[in-house]
Structures are given as C-alpha cells and as structure tokens.
Amino acid sequence: MNTTDPQIVLGTMDFGTRVDRERAFAILDSFVADGGAWLDTANCYAFWNDPSGVGGASERLIGAWLRARPGARDAVRIATKVRQNQLVPHSWPESAEGLSAHAVHAGVKESLGRLGVDRIDLLWAHAEDRTVPLEETVGAFGELAQGTVLRVGAANHAAWRVERARSLAREQRVEPWTALQLRHSLVQPRPLTPLAEAGHRMLTAEDMDLARSEGLAVWSYSALMWGSYVRADKPLPPTYDHPGTSRVLAVLDDVAGEIAATRNQVVLAWLMRQGIDPIVGVSRVEQIEEALAARGVRLDDEHMARFAEAR
Template structure:
C-alpha cells in the first residue's frame, strides 16, 4: 500500500464537457495550490455528454493544463482507466474490453491525450469476463514492466476476481493490482437493491477485508453523493430512502455543527478515517477548496461510534 495517509483525490470526469477548460484549469490550479496530489480520470470521460459520442475530453484538458503549467507534472500524480470508451461514437455497446490489444491501445491513446510518457496508476475500469483474466493480467503487467504505468488497480471488480488476478500476476512474476476503486459514502442504500447507475459497484466488507489483509489502497467514488448531503435540489436516490439514512443524516448534521465543519467535510473525514481515499468531483474552485479543508476535520472514536449506531 503506497498511500499510508488517505487523501482527497480530484475527480476530473466532467472536465472538457460539463466543466469548460477555463474553469477546469482554475480548479486544477486551486487543487495543487491547496496541496492536492492525485488526479483521477478515464479514457471514456465523458462520452455520454460529449457531442462526439466518445471519451477523451477530460484527458485532453489535463494534458493542456500540464503543458500550460511548467513543473505541474512533478506536482501531481495521474490515474486513468481503460475499459469503457466506445469504439463507435454514441454506441456504448461498442466499448473497448480488457483484451491485451485493447488495453495497450487504450493506454497509448491516453498517454497521447495527456501528453505524458507514463501514468502513476492505471485502472481496469470494469470487469470484462469475455476475456481470460490471464490475458488482462498479462497486459497490465507488461505496461508496468515497460514503465508506462507505475502501478495498476481494479475499479468495479468483485473481490474474488481481484485476488485471483493478483495470484496470477504473482505466479507470472508480474506487478499485481494494488488498488481498489468502488462506490462508497456515508449513507448506504437499502440491502439487495439495484443501483440505477450501470457499472457502479458498491464497496463491501469483503472488499475492505481484502484491502486490509493484502495492504491494498481503496479509493471511493460518488463520495459526496452528487451534492445530496448539502443541496435540497439534489435528493438522494430512492434506494437510500430508509430509516437508517434519516438517522445517519441527523448525526451528520449534529457532528458538523459541533466541529464547525460542513456536512461534506465530515463525510470526507469519515471516509479517510476508514483508510479510504475519496474521489471528489467538482465544478467550482470553492468546492475543491472546501474538500481539501476536510483534512483539518478530526473525527474521534466517539463520532465514529455515533455514525455506526445510527445505521
């Protein structure tokens, strides 16, 4: 595990689409100025809102920012993903898979857009069970061996698949996946409900058990539930409508008041106390400044117990 001190990660999914390049640059500048280190993107971001019908906008904005800011590459670490980028515009069903040729081609295209010779962390964005796991593991291992990716990880993968992949990598003398990325936040949906967002996979106790036993980093996405903790116009999805959510939100408001912090900051502090690196997607500078300030929020064991009892 590389990150012994969990930190806020800047999610750049909407850069170049919903967030224009000028505003994206301002957010990136504020993130670095505030001591932020990790940028999270993907080669498919965001094909569903881009008129082109394919991804790449986020990576292109980051690449342009790096070119415009001498020395910036040494101040940030970049994580990107392969798997979901459509090969045919506006056709998600044509998304690249995790075959060796697809992985190598996807990474080469990402490096070109970013204007870098390597990424610090490469994710397999989702499972591809049409491809033998051995092939995918081999492709990721080759990229690390070439120095194209410094580390590799699995997003939206079942824990047993991650451990099987790690075993295959060890047997072949290759770099294994050392990071997990899954959806997680303070509030939880009703058990056994289906997420409306296709491809999202919730963090489970099994995932945390694997991470803690094997020393893996854990990153969470949808960490702030799209603003639902603080915005009345952004209600939580219906699957979160249960008594546990009501109790947790009441505790959240109470603790935020006690600590003179925002609810978002308390949620981020709660995640980092679990040893999780929360990804935060923002559209304004003040939002990333608020998120970085969560590092000053100190939750006690008593605070954690109150959240646990409310669930």
C-alpha cells in the same frame, strides 16, 4: 490497507464537457496550490456528455493544463482507466473497448497521447470484462507496469476477482493490482436494491477485508453523492430512502455542528478516518477548497461509533 495517509483525489470526469477549460484550469490550479496531488480520470470521460459520442475530453483537458503549467507534471500524479471507452460513437456498451491485451495496450497509448505524458502513475481496469480470460488482462497490465505505468489497480471488480488476478500476477511474475476503486459514502442504499447507475459497484466489507489483509489502497467514488448532502435540489436517489439514511443524516448534522465543519467535510473525514481516499468531483474552485479543508477535520472514536450505530 495501504499505510500511507489518505488523500483527497480530484475527480475530473466532467472536465472538458460540463466543466469548461477556464473553470477546470482554475480548479486544477487551486487543487495543486493547496497541496493536492492525485487526479482521477478515464479514457471514456465523458462520452455521455460529449457530442462526439466518445471519451477523451477529460484527458485532453488535463493534457492542455499540463502544457500550460510548466512543472505541473511533477506536482501531480495521474490515474486513468481503460475498459469502457466506446470504439463506435454513441454505441455503449456494445462497442466498449473491453480488457483484451490489445484493448489495454491501445487504450493506454491513446491516453498517453491525450495527456501528453510519458507515464501513468496509476492505471485502473475500469470494470470487469468476463469475455476475456483474466490471465490475459493481468498479463497486459503487468507488461505496462514494466514501463509506462507505475502502478495498477481494479475499479468495480468483485473482491474474489481481484484476489484471483493477484494470484495470476504472482504466477506470471508481473505487477499485481494494488488498489481498489469502488462506490462508497456515508449513506448506503437499501440492502439488496439494484443501483440505477450502470456499472457501479458498492464497496463491501469483503473488499475492506481484502484491502486490509493485502495492504491495498482503497479509493471511493461518488463520495459526496453528487452534492446531495448539501443541496436541496439534488435529493438522494430513491434507493437511499430508508430509515437508516434519516438516522445517519441526523448524526451527520449533529457532528458537523459540534466540530464546526460542513456536512461534506464530515463525510470526507469519515472516509479518510477508515483509510479510504475519497474522489471528489467539483465544478467550482470553492468546492475543491471546501473538500481539501476536510484534511484538517478530526473525527474521534465516539463520532465513528455514533455513525456506525445509526447505519
């Protein structure tokens, strides 16, 4: 896996829709002031909450914040995604842009305009597009990585597709995908049970093996399960209703009490202890402050073993 220290990534999916400009600006200011660096967005965020029926609101808000904060661009790194934005309002997935060379280049051009920047620090392929030859997608990402994109990665891709893409990149002599983004948290759904969330792909042992063998970064989304660890009004989805969840949550309470940390902080520390960068989506300043404080939470081998046994 990537040898750099894991970091808390600020997820901005709801910025500009459910999280208004004032609150989003305050969260971004607090994140940067406390040493946060990575912002994670996507060109499709968040079309399902936007009356327009298309994405772009999150990127536009980040762009407005950058314009209002001279010097902020040098303090943050921006990751965005192409693949899922609708080309026809209120028509997903039928009109999703896909990963053709044209779609990738057009998506990035539009993202740069909304963000008001001349480079993207990490560009993700948001999901697989098996209607397009992988060679074409790899080539498009590789071309962008020679100019406006500094690094490329794959979100919600099967490990074998990532490795195949990396092999194709070597053949084409272009920049390969060097980062994975997948759904992962301390609690796990019932084995072999489909997820309700369309397009989500869970992190697997195979993904971690690939990351460790190839030195890839791993980012996890839904790290805090939409607040379910700490909010009684946000129960875990039914797919998490199994004995392993009860055992894990009991250990979580014990460990949190022993080290004087919150449940959320222990979960984030558990992820970072494995070299994973957790993405944290928040709607209030105090939530990002709590998350960033997890950088100071230390779990030892005994803690990790207790969690492993409970799962």
